[in-house]
Amino acid sequence: MSKKEHGLQNIFTYEIDGNDCLVKVCANWDQFAEQNEAKNLKHPGIQGKNIFLQIENNETRQIYHELFKIVREQRKHVHFNYRCDSPDTRRLMEMNLLPLEDGHILCCSKMVRTEQRKPFSILDSTLKRSSQYIIMCGWCKDVKTSAGWLQIEQAIHELDYFDVAIPPKISHGICSKCMESFGVMIDNLKAAVHAQKR
Ligand SMILES: [Zn+2]
Numbered sequence: 001m002s003k004k005e006h007g008l009q010n011i012f013t014y015e016i017d018g019n020d021c022l023v024k025v026c027a028n029w030d031q032f033a034e035q036n037e038a039k040n041l042k043h044p045g046i047q048g049k050n051i052f053l054q055i056e057n058n059e060t061r062q063i064y065h066e067l068f069k070i071v072r073e074q075r076k077h078v079h080f081n082y083r084c085d086s087p088d089t090r091r092l093m094e095m096n097l098l099p100l101e102d103g104h105i106l107c108c109s110k111m112v113r114t115e116q117r118k119p120f121s122i123l124d125s126t127l128k129r130s131s132q133y134i135i136m137c138g139w140c141k142d143v144k145t146s147a148g149w150l151q152i153e154q155a156i157h158e159l160d161y162f163d164v165a166i167p168p169k170i171s172h173g174i175c176s177k178c179m180e181s182f183g184v185m186i187d188n189l190k191a192a193v194h195a196q197k198r
Pocket residue numbers: 137138139140141142174175176177178179
């Protein structure tokens with residue numbers, strides 16, 4: 001782990017109510033929001049905000065809607081992995097969605113593994129951005145290129161404006177691989193419920 005990573009808390013939690021609004025966040029929330037490129041959700045003023053206002057991508061919103069529905073209606077604990085990289089570190093995270101009373105959900109995100117790598121300016125949220133933009137998968141951090149969705153380390157060879165002093169803006173989407181795996185996961189969760197009911 002790098003020095004910067006050292007002081008990092010490994011678990012971040014927040015709670016949403018039955019209307020998907022944030023009601024409680026952990027003490028280290030600001031750090032979490034920053035890592036997830038959700039700076040406008042920093043303290044103060046986040047209480048009561050709808051979590052879906054933060055999600056720019058329709059498919060990603062749809063996946064969260066489906067998962068929250070399963071957690072609330074079936075009172076099921078749902079978990080999945082995602083990536084939350086810093087410029088010089090690959091970070092594998094695990095999100096746990098736990099049902100609480102009254103349709104509330106506890107969202108608990110924990111760091112599973114980190115790996116150091118060469119730093120990439122594209123992931124440095126403090127840098128100024130050019131007018132160009134790239135599409136990055138919000139779940140696995142792969143980048144869309146003319147050669148398909150590639151890991152950041154490979155995408156750099158395809159996109160020459162990528163790792164520069166003024167990097168392009170990032171627009172978040174979902175890659176075909178994540179789309180498929182979440183589709184399978186949601187279908188399986190729904191099928192398990194139907195099997196239980198029978
Ligand atoms: Zn992906």
